[in-house]
Amino acid sequence: MEIKVLEKEKNKLKIEIIGENHTFCNSLRKELWNDDDVKVAGYNIEHPLVAHPVLVLETDKKDPKKVLDAAIKRLKDRNEKIRGAVKAVSKNL
Numbered sequence: 452m453e454i455k456v457l458e459k460e461k462n463k464l465k466i467e468i469i470g471e472n473h474t475f476c477n478s479l480r481k482e483l484w485n486d487d488d489v490k491v492a493g494y495n496i497e498h499p500l501v502a503h504p505v506l507v508l509e510t511d512k513k514d515p516k517k518v519l520d521a522a523i524k525r526l527k528d529r530n531e532k533i534r535g536a537v538k539a540v541s542k543n544l
Contacts, residue, residue, distance in 0.1 A: 453470060454467070459515075464506075464507075464509075464515035465505065465508075472496070482525055486521065488510045492509075494507070
């Protein structure tokens with residue numbers, strides 16, 4: 452995965468996420484909405500075969516980069532919990 456910053460302002464961040472698709476971007480978008488300071492969180496893929504997702508994040512007060520970092524950390528933590536649960540279940544199969 453590669454990230455290109457397309458736009459960075461005080462309360463707005465626009466990035467291109469190279470190497471990802473709807474699966475990751477939709478999870479990230481949903482997690483961003485769990486932050487009360489998020490005003491806008493969405494992404495667009497112009498064409499699924501030739502374009503990369505572009506994520507737009509706007510906040511009320513917080514630094515959008517910090518909000519993005521926190522959301523990614525929450526997703527990572529949730530992934531680890533799921534991984535542990537699957538590992539525990541697979542031992543019994």
